[in-house]
Amino acid sequence: xxxxxxxxxxxxxxxxxxxxxxxxxxxxxxxxxxxxxxxxxxxxxxxxxxxxxxxxxxxxxxxxxxxxxxxxxxxxxxxxxxxxxxxxxxxxxxxxxxxxxxxxxxxxxxxxxxxxxxxxxxxxxxxxxxxxxxxxxxxxxxxxxxxxxxxxxxxxxxxxxxxxxxxxxxxxxxxxxxxxxxxxxxxxxxxxxx
Numbered sequence: 001x002x003x004x005x006x007x008x009x010x011x012x013x014x015x016x017x018x019x020x021x022x023x024x025x026x027x028x029x030x031x032x033x034x035x036x037x038x039x040x041x042x043x044x045x046x047x048x049x050x051x052x053x054x055x056x057x058x059x060x061x062x063x064x065x066x067x068x069x070x071x072x073x074x075x076x077x078x079x080x081x082x083x084x085x086x087x088x089x090x091x092x093x094x095x096x097x098x099x100x101x102x103x104x105x106x107x108x109x110x111x112x113x114x115x116x117x118x119x120x121x122x123x124x125x126x127x128x129x130x131x132x133x134x135x136x137x138x139x140x141x142x143x144x145x146x147x148x149x150x151x152x153x154x155x156x157x158x159x160x161x162x163x164x165x166x167x168x169x170x171x172x173x174x175x176x177x178x179x180x181x182x183x184x185x186x187x188x189x190x191x192x193x194x
Contacts, residue, residue, distance in 0.1 A: 012037045012044075017058040021104040025055055025112050052116075055108070059122040062104045066126050070133030079141035083134070084190055087164060091182045094171030103168040131161045138193075147193050156193060163189040 015036040020028050033054060034041050048054045072089070073082050094100060101107070105126035113120040135157030141147040147156070167182060174182055 007037075007039060007043070007047075012039060012047075013057050013061045016048075016054050017061045017104065020055055020058045021062075021101050021107070022099055024107060025051075052119075055112070056118060056122060059105065059108060059119070059126060063126055063129060066105070066129035069130050073133045073137045078146065079137045079144055080146045080190060080193070083137055083141075083160065084186060087167060087186045087189070088183065090164065091167055091171055091179065091186070094168065095174065095176050095179055095182075100172040102172040103165065106165050106168055127161070127165075130164065131157060134160045134164070141193075151193070160189065160193075 015038075016033060019032055019036040023032060028051070030041055030044075030051060033044060033051070037044060039047075044054070048057055069086060069090075072086050073079075075082060094102060105123045108119055109123045113123045135153050138147060138151070138153040138156045138160070142149050142151065142153065163185070167185060170182060170185070
């Protein structure tokens, strides 16, 4: 019988996620994970096998971020205004952060997923949460008359999802003084829906 874990798993996994999110997979050492979690290396790896297993747990935990964004889109109000708010909030969050981290799922896709099937799957699952919520928002916008009914909601959802992820990447390198450039991308993206 396995021994129960003698640590606060939520706190540990939050620290693991934050460490990978800040440093990337290659930039996260075993010592950085030990320092962040306060656990010994043996305890950490006994619970989560290895660094790869810890990245898997970080991506599973990161789903709550995608779910929060999806909930933001499902809130009452104009669907197109909800999309705009989501995109602008992401830009503003990225620009105000002391460390520009972007999106953990996107960063993991770029750094690891192309060489690792399990990480690729977890990234796709993270992406699917927001992509489906965006597609639902497009459908609601069509019903509300904000987007033409003839438009294909799945294709528009993919287009908007791509724009959101692109903004997350640009937010890592855009100076705060150039916020208007990112807002212009949001404006142009949403204007193209009409």
